[in-house]
Amino acid sequence: MDDLSGRKTKFPYKLIILGVIIVTGITLHQLGIFDWRRFLEIGEQYAHTWWFPPVIIIIKALLYMFALPGSSMYWVAGLLFEPLYATTIVVTGGVSGAILAYRFSQGMSKDAAERIQSSRFFKVIRNHSDFATLSAIRSLPNFPHSVINYGSGMLGVPMTRFLTSTLIGFTAKGYLYTSAIHHAATADDLSDVIRLQTVLPLIVLTLLFVAGKLLQRKLPEQSIEQDRETP
Numbered sequence: 001m002d003d004l005s006g007r008k009t010k011f012p013y014k015l016i017i018l019g020v021i022i023v024t025g026i027t028l029h030q031l032g033i034f035d036w037r038r039f040l041e042i043g044e045q046y047a048h049t050w051w052f053p054p055v056i057i058i059i060k061a062l063l064y065m066f067a068l069p070g071s072s073m074y075w076v077a078g079l080l081f082e083p084l085y086a087t088t089i090v091v092t093g094g095v096s097g098a099i100l101a102y103r104f105s106q107g108m109s110k111d112a113a114e115r116i117q118s119s120r121f122f123k124v125i126r127n128h129s130d131f132a133t134l135s136a137i138r139s140l141p142n143f144p145h146s147v148i149n150y151g152s153g154m155l156g157v158p159m160t161r162f163l164t165s166t167l168i169g170f171t172a173k174g175y176l177y178t179s180a181i182h183h184a185a186t187a188d189d190l191s192d193v194i195r196l197q198t199v200l201p202l203i204v205l206t207l208l209f210v211a212g213k214l215l216q217r218k219l220p221e222q223s224i225e226q227d228r229e230t231p
Contacts, residue, residue, distance in 0.1 A: 014108045018150065025067025025146045036075035047080040057093040064097025065104055067146035074174070078181030086178035087171065094170040095163070098149045102162060105153030129157050131165055136209035138169020141202050172205055 039059075046052040056073055063070035073093060077086035129152065137148055152162045 018105060018108045018154075021067045022146055022150055025069065026144045028069055036072035039072055039076045040079060043076050043080050053077075053081070053085075053089050056089055057096065060090065060093030061097035061100060064094060064145060064149065065100035067101065067144075067150060070094065070097060070145075074177045075181055078178035081178075081182075083175060083179040083182050086182065087174040090174040090178060091167070091170045094145070094174070095166055098145065098166045098170075099163070101146065101149035102153040102159075105150040106156070109154045129155060129161075130213065131161050132209045132213035134161065134165035135168050136206045136213070138165050139172055139202050139205045139209065141173075172202060176201060 043052065043056075056077055060070040060073040062068075063073075070093065074090055077089045080086070081089065134148065134152070134157070137143055138145070148166075151157075
């Protein structure tokens, strides 16, 4: 009886909460619930203060931590500050939020980590959690970052790999988006700012990472074939 009771598995309420947070965050991201114009109205009053940029960073970090869409901060930072400064703000907030989300999901899934990582679904994901794939997904326009942040935490992706790919993705997106938004600040319709010419470099960068991964796989295969052919 003692053995049987010891084998009883706990109800995975933490995983259920984590799943609800992820689904909610992705849904809100796709629906565009968070209107950047509301943040901008406040930002226009306090953009000159020393404490407002750190506030944007904190808000963006907290949004990403709880799988909520933080893309609204691109607009606020891009419209209020110069591109390089705005990029620094969104990258700092985005990377900080990604790390917080990574740790949060890691802690929430700790009790069931072994069961999660041994499942067939997560084994497939883990096989595609290399640096090139993570960087490619990070660079992909409009992809929900919460999927990468939470998935990496649950799978225990090495922090160095996670952090480096996150930094690359947020830097590329941050500069392209904030530059486009800042230079179009006088446009009549800001909703059309993020066009093909803005996201095209991100698509190219994504394809380069994918090509790099395929090439990396191809080279060992060719090396093995050559070794077999060598008498």
